[in-house]
Amino acid sequence: MPDLKKLFVIRAKDFVKAGEVSIRVQGILKGIGFSPALIRRASVCAYEGEMNVVMHGGDGALQLSVDPENITIEIKDDGPGIEDIELALQEGYSTATEEYREMGFGAGMGLPNIKKNADSLEINSKKGFGTHLKICFKVKDG
């Protein structure tokens, strides 16, 4: 299987295009022929990470890398960053505004769901310096 690397731009506050990057990621993974369960887990993570950039972050990008052993999704943005990562990882914790909650966001389940669905998750973020998620999936079981 050839190695693959693709970069997609994500724009902050662009709710018209929000979600398109994770749909592209899902399409690529389907095209490669990964199992539906693995594609679902990766797509959930891509979507939650993408929406967090749109809602909470700044302009950013998602990079999808595939090699024979791993699917890696890195999501970076240059937004305000996360002040307390442990807190942000707790189920139900959200700083979403009333406006976003009315749009159906802000359940505070995005980062917990990424953590649950990924084989590994690294979060690098600092207030004022943006956010970087590195999300990895093992291609083979066991």
Ligand SMILES: Nc1ncnc2c1ncn2[C@@H]1O[C@H](COP(=O)(O)OP(=O)(O)O)[C@@H](O)[C@H]1O
């Ligand atoms: N890219 C990001 N930039 C800044 N803050 C973020 C980012 N992603 C997540 N956060 C912070 O972590 C919190 C929890 O995120 P999440 O679990 O996805 O819940 P929700 O998006 O519903 O608020 C957010 O409310 C926000 O405060």
Ligand SMILES: [Mg+2]
């Ligand atoms: Mg979220």
